[in-house]
Amino acid sequence: MEINSDDLRLFVAVVDSGTLGAAATQLGQTTSAVSRALARLEEKLATSLLARTTRRMELTEEGRVLLQKARTILESMDEAEEAIRIRRQQPSGRLRIDAASPFILHAIVPHVAEFRALYPQITLELTSNDQVADLLEHRTDIAIRIGPLQDSTLHARALRSSPLHLLASPDYLKKQGTPGTPEELASHQLLGFLQFESGNMWPLRHEGGEALAVSPSLFASSGETLRALALEGQGIACLADFMTKDDIAAGRLVKILESHSTGYRQPIHAVYYRNTQLSRRISCFLEFLQQKLM
Template sequence: MDIHSDELKTFVTVIDSGSLSAAAVHLGQTSSGVSRALARLEEKLQTSLLTRTTRRMELTEEGQLFLVKARTILSAMEEAEESIRMRRQQPAGRLSVDAASPFMLHCVVPHVAEFRQLYPEIRLELTSNDRIADLIEHRTDIAIRIGTLSDSTLHARALSSSPLHVLASPAYLARRGVPQTPEDLAQHGLLGFSGYELGNQWPLRHSEGNTLAIAPALAASSGETLRQLALEGQGIVCLADFMTRDDIAAGRLVKVLEPFYTGFRQQIHAVYYRNTQLAQRISCFLDFLQQKL
């Protein structure tokens, strides 16, 4: 039995992608080519790894066992490759970075070209999820998280912090008026988060404390969606400085209720599992990103 690393990679990519067609796009192959590679692998192993129907695809018991081994083998090969490159002090290999869409768009993407020029041997994979429960399950090396961290099993590095601003477009304020106190917000259309109640606690001093719980008239799960809604004049929003700084400077969004700000800043952390093989890639990326922030 002579199993090739390309066959292992194809098998793992099919599982991670969820379908033959998606894996084919990721691998730059045809769906029929991916299907043939899987068939060859199953023939060599003399067992079925997947059960496939017209609607879905599931791992067999043997397939589940083989997937664990295949991941281990591919990881070991990647680590061996990196260990050689490290002798030349050139960080190399795959580095998967996840962040919520606003942070990814405003704080990571603008600097990717420079990072790739500095570290051409690192293969960046960028994903955007607001919350990840298991970095290993999602094959994520670094996750950038905004706010309080809860998972103590992860290694965390503080990168920066960002103030929050209460904002509206000039068109909205011209139409609905400028609120003079936090209590005035009850008469306005407020934009807030769905499924993330902490995002609807605005850091404003008022008669009952330093945090104002708002009831959104229009809610969205993404901060970037809320930013766009505010730009379109749909209401007042509370968002981080890192994603609205340019809008404020250009006058597209205007700060309101500044005298009532508490000075609260959201913490920005990078979280990852301790992994000596990844250490060089992680360190160079986080050093670079922290410098930019």
């Protein structure tokens, strides 16, 4: 016989409650019914999940494996149900979104009109923050984080990843020449990030490895400022594709040292606190944005 979601929910309830009686109260069943259901689950799996004594219950090794899998499965089922409900209901209310200014300008703003047409009852608040924002302090519902995530108690959803390109304007390259190797960058004007050291580690294969630490001659705290400086012919920058692809397509910026690129792609995540009141707004926005970023 196969196990089902009811089996998993009962098993998780027993473990979380600590006793059969407490689980029975939570599930609205009798203690004997819960005990029989647990015995049937163990019979289906042909293994013991809980070691019972007169005072307490302890998970067996098989029980620990099932508990981990059960939590993942039940959370996925809950998210699937929520997604279906979202499609049947019109979410409403205020949704506060924080992201670095380049992401706001190039990945969100172009799609705001369509999102508002689809969800007219949601009021968007967009804030730009080029440093990592504290969601509670800034009263933010969703924050877009670019790059590897730090350990966090927040929920995270991967949206996409974006390649990094070394870029310069045609005017700069005409005047200063095009570097042929990573080592030649040392004789060029480099544009780098202020207070963001990892942004000045460029994904280039060279004699010392696959990440080149550069020494910029001009710094900025925002990727959008670095983009503007590169467009003005002030030097070479390492910037994400999502904010420069239109410039590249139009010839305003030119890729350099492509043969030395490691192919590294910056991960982009949305992070948020799970909140029942906000969940429908968060889910519909993230689904919409993920489709646009594909």
